[in-house]
Amino acid sequence: MSGVEGYIYPNEVTLYWSVLIVLYPFITGLVAGAFILASLERVFSVEAVKPTYRLALLTALAFLLVAPLPLVLHLGHPFRSPEMYFTPHDTSAMAMFGYVYMWYLMAVLVFEIWLDYRREIVLLSQTSKGLLRLIYKVMTLGSSNVSARSLHIDDKVGWIVTLVGIPSAFLLHGYVGFIFGSLKANPWWSSPLMPVIFIFSAMVSGIAAVMLLYMATTKLRGLKIDMRCVDKVAMYMFYIFLIDFSLEMLDLVHRVYEADESFRSLNFLVHTKLYFSQIVVQICLGTIVPLVLLFLTQVVKLGEMARKRIYILSGSLALIGVLAMRWNVVIGGQLFSKSFLGYTTYKMALVTREGLLAAIGLTILPLLFLWALVKLLPPWPDKSLHEAATGD
Amino acid sequence: MNISRRHLMILLPAAAVAWKHVLAGTPADSPNYQMSEHWWGMLIDIPKCIGCGNCVRACQTENDVPDGFFRTWVERYHRSDWHLENPEVISPDGGKEGFPEVQAGEEGMFFFVPKMCNHCADSPCTQVCPVGATFIAPDGVVLIDPEYCLGCAYCVQACPYGCRYIHPTKKVADKCTLCYHRITKGLTTACCEACPTGARQLADLKNPNDPIHEFLKTHTVQVLKPQMATGAKAFYNGLDGSVR
Numbered sequence: 173m174s175g176v177e178g179y180i181y182p183n184e185v186t187l188y189w190s191v192l193i194v195l196y197p198f199i200t201g202l203v204a205g206a207f208i209l210a211s212l213e214r215v216f217s218v219e220a221v222k223p224t225y226r227l228a229l230l231t232a233l234a235f236l237l238v239a240p241l242p243l244v245l246h247l248g249h250p251f252r253s254p255e256m257y258f259t260p261h262d263t264s265a266m267a268m269f270g271y272v273y274m275w276y277l278m279a280v281l282v283f284e285i286w287l288d289y290r291r292e293i294v295l296l297s298q299t300s301k302g303l304l305r306l307i308y309k310v311m312t313l314g315s316s317n318v319s320a321r322s323l324h325i326d327d328k329v330g331w332i333v334t335l336v337g338i339p340s341a342f343l344l345h346g347y348v349g350f351i352f353g354s355l356k357a358n359p360w361w362s363s364p365l366m367p368v369i370f371i372f373s374a375m376v377s378g379i380a381a382v383m384l385l386y387m388a389t390t391k392l393r394g395l396k397i398d399m400r401c402v403d404k405v406a407m408y409m410f411y412i413f414l415i416d417f418s419l420e421m422l423d424l425v426h427r428v429y430e431a432d433e434s435f436r437s438l439n440f441l442v443h444t445k446l447y448f449s450q451i452v453v454q455i456c457l458g459t460i461v462p463l464v465l466l467f468l469t470q471v472v473k474l475g476e477m478a479r480k481r482i483y484i485l486s487g488s489l490a491l492i493g494v495l496a497m498r499w500n501v502v503i504g505g506q507l508f509s510k511s512f513l514g515y516t517t518y519k520m521a522l523v524t525r526e527g528l529l530a531a532i533g534l535t536i537l538p539l540l541f542l543w544a545l546v547k548l549l550p551p552w553p554d555k556s557l558h559e560a561a562t563g564d
Numbered sequence: 565m566n567i568s569r570r571h572l573m574i575l576l577p578a579a580a581v582a583w584k585h586v587l588a589g590t591p592a593d594s595p596n597y598q599m600s601e602h603w604w605g606m607l608i609d610i611p612k613c614i615g616c617g618n619c620v621r622a623c624q625t626e627n628d629v630p631d632g633f634f635r636t637w638v639e640r641y642h643r644s645d646w647h648l649e650n651p652e653v654i655s656p657d658g659g660k661e662g663f664p665e666v667q668a669g670e671e672g673m674f675f676f677v678p679k680m681c682n683h684c685a686d687s688p689c690t691q692v693c694p695v696g697a698t699f700i701a702p703d704g705v706v707l708i709d710p711e712y713c714l715g716c717a718y719c720v721q722a723c724p725y726g727c728r729y730i731h732p733t734k735k736v737a738d739k740c741t742l743c744y745h746r747i748t749k750g751l752t753t754a755c756c757e758a759c760p761t762g763a764r765q766l767a768d769l770k771n772p773n774d775p776i777h778e779f780l781k782t783h784t785v786q787v788l789k790p791q792m793a794t795g796a797k798a799f800y801n802g803l804d805g806s807v808r
Contacts, residue, residue, distance in 0.1 A: 179653040181679070181726025182634045188717035188730055248715015248735030252695075255714065261696035266718050269694070356792060357688055357724035436650075510726055511808040513653055 178514025187506045187518045190526040191499075192242035195534055197348045197370065198498045199239045202538075204345035204371065205378015206232040207281065207337060212408065214334040220404035226551030227389065228382045229285050234542035236277055242534055243269070245525055265351045276344045280337040286311070287330040289549050291318045307548070345374045352501060359434035360441075360505040365423050372416035377494040379409045380487040387484065389546070399476055403469075406483050410466035413490065417459050420497075437512040445507050445515060450500045458493015462486035594748040602703040603770040604742055605797030606753075607779060608678050610804075612763035615640055615676035620660040622758030626743060633729045634658040635740040636680040636755055643806045644672035651806040677800075677807050678764060680755070681706060681727040681740035682788060685795030689719035689728060698737060704769075704797060705744055710736045724792045742766070767799070 176185060210228035212218040244250045257274075260267035286293075294316050297308035346367040352358075353366025383405045390397045427435065442450055465486040469479055503518050521527035615638055623629060623636045638659030642652040656663065659676070666674055683706045690698050690706060697713040700706050713736035720728045720737060731738040743753035751757075752766045767776035779785075779801070786803040787796035800807075 179639075179655070182632075182637050182655055182658045183720075183729040184726050185632070186729070188720050243716075246716070248717075248730055249713070252712070252714045255695045255712065259695055261693050263691045264694045264696075264718070266692065266694040266716065351718075355688070355692070355722055357722050433649075506721075510724055511653065513650070513808060 175517030175519065176514060178509070179511060180509035180514040180516055181511055184509050185516055187503065187516065189502055189506060190246060190518075191503075191520055191528065191531045192246045192526050192534070194495070194498045194502045195531055196239065196242040197345075197502070198377070198495050199235050199242070199534075199538065200345055200348050201370065201374030201494065201498075202378045202381050203232045203236045203239060203276075203281075204341040204374040205376065205380075206235070206382050207341045207378070208375050209379045209382050209405065209408070211334050211338050211341075214331060215338065218404065220400050221408075223398050223401045223552075224382050224386045224405060226288065226549075227386055227546075228378075229281065229288065230545045230549065230551055231382050231385060231542055232378070233277075233281050233285060234545055235538040236273075236281060237541055238534060238538045240269075240273060241537070242531075245530060245534075265347060265354055268347055272340075272344050272347055276337075276340050280333060280340050284330055284333045284337060285549070286313070287326045287333065290315065290326055291323055292549070292554070294318045342371055345371050352505070357510060358505050359432070360438060360508070361501065363423060365419060366501075369416065369419045369423065372412060372419060373494050373497055375412045376409060376416050376490050379405060379412065380490040380494075383409065383483060384487045384491075385542075387480070393552070397480065399479065402483055403479065406466060406469060406479075406486075409487070409490070410463070410470060413459070413463055413466065417463060420459075434508075434512055437508050437515075441504065441508050441515065445517070446500055446504050449496050450504070454493050454496035454500055458489055458496050462489040462493065465489075597748040599702040601770060602768050603797075604704045604747065605683060605767045605769055605776070605799060606680065606742070606756075607765040607767045607776055607785075608798060608800050609763045609765070610675055610677060610800060610802040612761045613638070613676040613678055614761055614763075615659060615663045616760060617658075617660045617662045618758040618760060619678060619755035619764060620658050622754040623740070624660070626746075626754035627741070629738075630732050633732070633738070635727075635738070636678060639677045639679060640674060641677060641804065641806060642670075642672055642674050643804060648806055653808075673804075675802075675804065677803075678755075679725065679727070679788075680798060681742070682725055682794065682796035682798040683740075683742060685797060687794060688722040688724065688792075692718045692722045694718065701744075705742045705747075706739075707741055707744065708737050708739065710734060710738075713737050724789050724794065725796075767797075769797075 206228045209221065210225050210232065213222050213225045244253050247253055256267055257270040260270065290312070293308055293311045295318070297305060297312050297316070300308055349367030349370030352361040352370075353363050355361050383402060386405075387397055387402065427438070462485070465482045468474070469482055474482070506516070507518065508515050523529050617638060620634065620637055623634075627635055629635050636658075637655055639653050639655045640659070640663045642654075644652075654663065663676075683704060685700070685704065687700060687706050690696075690700055693699075693713075694716060695712060695714060698706065698708045698719055710731075715730055715735045715737065717730055717737065720730065723739075728737055728739045730736065743751070743755075746753060747766065753764075756764045756766050765776070768774045769776060776799075780799070783801045785799045785801050787799060788803070788807065789796075
């Protein structure tokens with residue numbers, strides 16, 4: 173059989189979880205990470221990161237809207253997916269997805285964004301024209317009171333929603349890790365550390381994504397990047413990255429030292445089929461290099477331009493590293509036989525429902541959603557709106 | 565016995581009704597079958613297996629199993645004295661057409677191991693199914709409702725024995741049903757029926773007269789991967805420690 177080495181059970185030749193299932197934890201990770209960054213300002217009063225607050229919320233929403241698509245596209249019967257909501261199986265981690273997703277989308281993210289933007293939405297519903305006016309009118313949900321007292325209540329409720337949102341973000345992504353970590357049949361996945369590693373790597377990717385988006389959008393708008401803000405964001409990224417790396421290394425060292433019956437098989441895998449994606453991309457390029465670069469910014473006094481370049485490079489590498497980590501977990505976990513005697517190969521299709529083009533499309537789609545959201549709800553202060561408000 | 569035309573007129577429609585049940589093979593079509601009176605499993609007697617592949621062929625014919633996928637298959641183990649933990653295993657086309665001859669002078673021990681769904685009492689596959697499309701029937705058989713399965717393949721990932729696959733055209737999970745359409749009518753499975761040496765025997769653990777009870781009392785029997793604690797009900801006699 174082509175692509176098969178050693179002995180694998182005959183039904184193991186085909187890999188059923190494709191590149192789309194790699195994207196799914198990557199996208200939900202970006203959502204959770206972006207939200208955690210937003211909560212830094214809101215709950216923990218880290219004022220320096222305020223310029224990223226709204227952008228982080230919109231980024232989380234844009235990616236969350238796309239998060240279920242890879243899952244649904246991957247199903248053999250996508251139209252049966254609502255059954256997960258209507259008749260969930262109470263012992264299945266996957267069945268929780270619908271509920272955690274809806275909770276996070278509606279009760280946390282959309283609600284918080286609405287509370288935070290309510291004043292602007294009301295003002296825009298009065299100042300804009302045509303279809304846009306109608307859209308903003310609908311978005312007010314009939315609540316046009318923007319008095320100081322009303323805005324104060326919004327702020328208080330928003331704080332509570334963010335507070336609830338932090339464990340919800342952990343739940344959203346921790347449960348994705350649990351889907352893998354709770355499978356005793358697969359030693360590559362089965363680990364109580366899996367949800368924790370997923371959460372920390374999610375925070376790294378989400379923070380890196382918002383940092384890069386903030387720098388790019390500020391540059392595009394021809395404004396000066398707030399270095400105090402970016403320095404702070406990068407600092408948080410560095411420390412969370414350090415915890416993430418430590419957890420991943422703990423998992424690795426534990427596996428190597430314990431060396432159970434699966435070790436020889438997994439060790440072979442890491443040194444052959446996963447060598448490039450795990451050792452080279454995930455660990456060296458995607459983790460050690462950005463960690464060293466970020467460490468330099470913490471201990472050496474560097475110029476603004478040098479710091480900017482380091483942040484762009486380390487943020488991009490961190491995103492690639494986290495994507496590679498998702499790849500190594502999802503694809504790597506299916507490359508070896510549960511007999512521990514052989515290996516199969518993943519052959520990625522190009523233009524099928526689960527192929528490379530679909531994956532690229534699903535990676536671009538959240539950015540299009542983000543563009544539309546930013547147009548609809550600008551995350552930066554609008555002077556004309558401010559004037560309109562004071563004119564009232 | 566003479567059958568008159570009048571008798572024939574009565575018997576033919578009755579036979580037509582009965583034939584429908586024989587062909588269909590669902591519990592609803594087996595009105596006398598009581599699920600709660602059975603607890604099905606399978607006894608696999610490794611020393612008796614000759615690796616002929618009859619069981620694999622019978623299963624594929626009986627259940628219309630697609631090419632390249634297997635509800636049951638047979639592995640040949642070659643365990644040399646030096647590779648107790650790392651045996652050489654082959655299963656060309658699931659052992660459907662038998663195995664190449666062992667060359668004279670080859671050292672070590674050769675034996676065949678038939679594999680199939682273990683119909684686990686604590687099955688990890690049913691645990692993870694997001695909609696409960698795969699379930700343990702009251703008679704202990706793990707089944708899949710193809711009208712309900714999403715085709716998410718989570719069960720495929722959760723099975724420690726590699727027994728499940730996604731049907732290439734139906735796009736739902738598929739695996740051994742223990743020939744449910746047969747056993748609910750008092751027949752044995754296709755693989756058991758086709759086995760020339762009796763290496764596979766359907767076992768009803770709730771039936772006090774089933775020979776399985778005597779067999780389990782008098783033989784050293786093991787299940788595959790006991791560390792998985794799945795409550796597997798495929799009982800193996802003569803299972804070598806190198807079998808995975």
